[in-house]
Amino acid sequence: MKQSIYRLSIELTNKKWSSYILRKFVQSRLSRPLISSFIRTFNIDVNDMQGSTQDYRTLHDFFIRKLKEDARSVQYGENDAVSPVDGLLAETGTISDRLQIMVKGKPYSVLDMLGTREKASPYMGGDFAVFYLSPANYHRIHSPIDGIVENRWSLGTHSYPVNDLGLLYGKDALSKNYREITELQHPLGKVSVVKVGAMFVNSIEYVHERESWKQGEEVAYFTFGSTVILLFEKDRFRFSEGKAVPREVKMGETIGKFNA
Template sequence: MTTPSTRGWFQRLVAQEDLNFLLTNRVPRIALTRAMGWFSRIESPLLTRVSMAVWRCFTPLDLSEAKHTEFRSLKDCFTRELKPGSRVFDARADVLCSPSDGIVGACGEVRQGQVYQAKGFPYATAELFGPTQDARVFEGGSYVTLRLTSAMYHRFHAPADGTVEHVTYLSGDTWNVNPIALQRVERLFCRNERAVVRLRLRTGEPIALVPVAAILVASIRLHFLNVLLHLGRRGANEMPCQAPHTKGQEMGWFEHGSTILVFVPPGFELAEGVATGAQLRAGQALLKRVG
């Protein structure tokens, strides 16, 4: 039976979610994202310290693992390097590692070309990958959603030995990718700016990493292309390449915090402990070969 007290708690929760959604999505998202990009690049140690103090009022920012703790700009803090040895990648040959720190969102099997961003909110892999990329190779395979909060380590790494063969950059919106938005905005990942990074493992299997940008973060740096992907690149930008990577090698970074989607073909399963809500660090086992 629902009591007045439980009804009141539920109503307060809904009101908080409504306010969060309003403040992060019912705003000029792209304009704010561009403004944040400009602000984060201002090189002023004093302004950076003040901005970080304000930032800490809203989220726990832990710099204990950072290689440096003094920054010229907010961007330098967002994209900070860590001390050597802070992230150790699982060396087992049958394991694909988490490419980044993150909180596991929806994960599971790709079925009939569909996956989920949240319970009851499916989207098509064909739409996510864009009109030029074939996602059918991942039918019956697995996917994992990794959400990076603003305070997390923002760099991402190769989950295994292999070669990046192609990148498709798709410009788009900058909806927030927090759980509240994922439960309210249909096909959100397919609407947002994103890059489809296609890799072939040394053992021959294709995999894909799809970094998805969000409000206040619409810049993705890919080191192997020496290019910054951002809102100014309209349409589908095709970038074929042959970029070998070893497991754990840094691939790029987000300039704030967002999401990486990982896709693998049949023959893999989720590693032990990988489930919705689990918090992972780059290098931990994410998927493993079956058999």
């Protein structure tokens, strides 16, 4: 019953017109007075961002804020993968032979997530990591590895929330929400970077279209919060040992290493 009520309420509100109104408001100067309360509500540390709060004309501008150049340190390693975002490393694990991942005890289809068996099958038996971004987080996305862009595509239209309620009651939010996928080729294996849109504002903007990504460089940003999923091929990658999951991570922090 709770699941049905939750899904009905989302279906009634998650419409193009409501998304349009929200987007227009947060991108207008009318939203500027909300920046201060947004900072207080989510206890945002403003010391590492570029400029001051007075420099931001809209709530949207503040949400996609950049950081000072020295605010994050990329723990570079040519065979390492680093966190692409600030956020919660919510789940890591193995992709099953049925091409499913388990997040908060619920299965999600990698086949649905990537769109075709041809794209999904290389990841059977591989590893995955799910990063959740809260409204408080820095919302720019960085490359987890040095790699060549093999493919890039988008899927989905509407989006369910990707918070705890969304994952519990939503309709396959991680695998069927609007999403942008970039497949990277590292010398030691393939990696798919899945950027999952959030409710109301399905906007994932790339900052360049170069054919290669450099570890730690900014590659895209979310317009309002969401999730990034990394998919690794079987026997090609291992996560750092002795670190708890879930845990908070910063962009540039090492999360594991390719098997040489």
